[in-house]
Amino acid sequence: MAWFDAVRDIYNHDDAMHGAGSGSCDCVVGLQVGREFFQLIFEGFECSEARKVTKAKLDECDFYLHMPSKDWRAMLQNIQEHGHATDNYTLNTLDLDRAEGLSTSTHNDQVFSI
Amino acid sequence: MATAKDADRVRPALTLSKEEREVEVPEPRLNWMNQSREWGIRVKPGKKGLTLGSLNVGLYGEIPMNWPDRTRNPRGAIGVTGSPPVAIQIKDKVDLWAPCAADLYEEAIQRRWAPATDVDWTAIHPLPEDVERAICQVCTEICQYAIIDVEVITSWQHQMAYGYHEVKQFLATTSLDATRRHEAFRKRALVNGGGLGYEGPCQVSRLLLESRGGWTETVTGLTLVRGLFTQVMIRYLTRFAYNGVERKIYECVTQDLARLLTYGIEHIKYALGHAPDRQGSIFTTLAIGMRMFNRDLRDPVLREALAIIFGGGIPGARNEGMHVFYEMLDEYVQELLSACQYLRLPVTMEQLPRVLQKDQRHLPGD
Structure with missing residues (x-):
């Protein structure tokens, strides 16, 4: 939880993450x-x-992302090493690499991966 | 500069009396001030500001199933008696509504981006010629898709009743999104001194442009055929992006397209929920769209260009590149079937063109 709160704090206070096509949304992830x-x-x-x-x-x-702990850890290590996700560790690639996709919901309304 | 002729014009006025010179202004009646369908409802801004959807309270939030007013009278306003009608053809909510339209509009406004300044064009460098040419060809195709989207959406938008302004406003943002898509991909094609390539075969484009039967049917082609395929293609381009600039463009475009797809699918769901007899026409439209898409796929240009991108060049295109291309097609089919299942459209794999069936696939030239 401390990690999530630290990332939240960075995101909330960095204007660079709130513009240029990113930032505003209204959802529970x-x-x-x-x-x-x-x-x-x-x-x-x-x-x-x-x-x-x-x-x-x-x-x-609204939707949830699910991966084994080791895969989450590998993604975070990749981000730590490069400053951002690269190659096989972007959410897009992680989703495409999985037959069942990365995002889903308990209501069966996440019918396509976007 | 004043002349003698000006003096001649002014002199007669100066000879008038003070009473004669004063312009007669009628006493204001102010009878419009107490006229309002509803007064005193206050909407307070929330954490996201004062959003379009949050205005839908009281009378101003009443969105009827039919809007017979064929003028440009805003919903909730008092119309002027005797206004001639304009070309409003879509007056039933079932023919255009999606419950998420207001939220999608708000998201489109708040997540806007500018290709000129939000993409770091200085950080991109020419790729090996075969890859660069392939990317330019794919950019050409996506530019054309975007042009078609603008033309299709705007040709229907003005026909929609103003009682459903949430949808009209959202569609205005999709026009901007498509225009921006055209801009971004045109710039990518030209930024390294390359150029645009071949125009696509346009079978699906023609279907969309010539669709006159109804907005719902047009949305079926726009989202389930064209939009969903474009979305999957851009996701694969994101995965195989050669630099951060391309990745930025693809990610921004993905978000824009997601809104169009969300509106389209939610509208179709709303239409089918309130008019189940429309299932037949939507299903037929989709079937025709798939046949047109099949014809487009027979053209090798896009396929080969994507294979080169996915394979890292011409040497890798034949095996690895084509393998990823087919994987991309399979992904599109899965997304399509999932969407159809959500919409309760009875579409099965066996009903799709053979090129989209993994076990039946054979493309000309393979």
Whole structure:
């Protein structure tokens, strides 16, 4: 949670991430990291909250991303090494590499990966 | 500079009395000030500002199933008696509505980007000639798709009743998105001293341009045939991007296209939910669109250009590049079938053209 809050703080205070096609949205994003579940609340230009939740709370998410812990770790290590995701570690590539995709929802309404 | 002739003109006026010189202004009646369909409803800005959708409270939020007013009277305003109608043909909510239209409009406004300044064009350098030419060819194709999108959307937009301004405003942003898409890809084609390539075969484009049966049917082609394929293609281009500049363009365009796809699919779902008998025409439109897409795919230009990009050049195009191209087609088919399942359209793999069926695939020249 401390990590999520630190990233949230960077995102909320960096104007460079809020313009040029990025930033504003209004959604509840879920993350499944192994057997742990998290929610990120986005409101406008702010990630207003990050919290650890139970699996049942994924129902409240507009969509959630799920990968094994080792894959999340590999992505973060790639970002740490290069300053941004490269090659096989962008969310787009991670999604395309998976037959079931990276994003889904409990309501079966994430019918295509965008 | 004043002349003698000016003096001649002014002199008679100066000879008038003070009362004669004063212009007669009628007493203001102010009878318009107490006329409003609803007064006193206040909407307060939220964390995202004062959004379009948040204005839909009280009478101003009543969005009826039919809007018979064929003038440009804003929803909630008092119309002028005797105004002649304009060319409003789409007056039923079922023919254009998507519940997310206002939110999509707001997102489009807040997530806008400018290819001229938000893309670091100084950071791009020429690629090996075969790859550069292939990218330029793909850029040409995407430019043309964008031109068609603008023409199709704008040709329908003005026919929509103003009672559904959320949709009209959102579609205005999709026109801008498409224009920006054209701009960005044209710039990418020319930035390294290259040029544009061949125009595409245009079978799907012709279908979209000539679609006159209804906006819902046009949206079916625009999203499920053209839009979804473009989206998947750009996702694969993102994966195989050669530099950060291309990746930036592809990522921004992906977001823009996502809004159009969301509107299109949610509108079709709304239409089918309120007029289930439309399923037949939507299904037929999709079937025809797939046949047109099949004809487009027979042309080798786009396929070969993508294979070169995916394969890292001509040597890698035949095997690795074509393998990724087919993988991209398979991804498009999966997205299409998923969307059709969501919409409860009875589309199966076996109904699609053989080139889109993994086991039946055979392209001319393979």
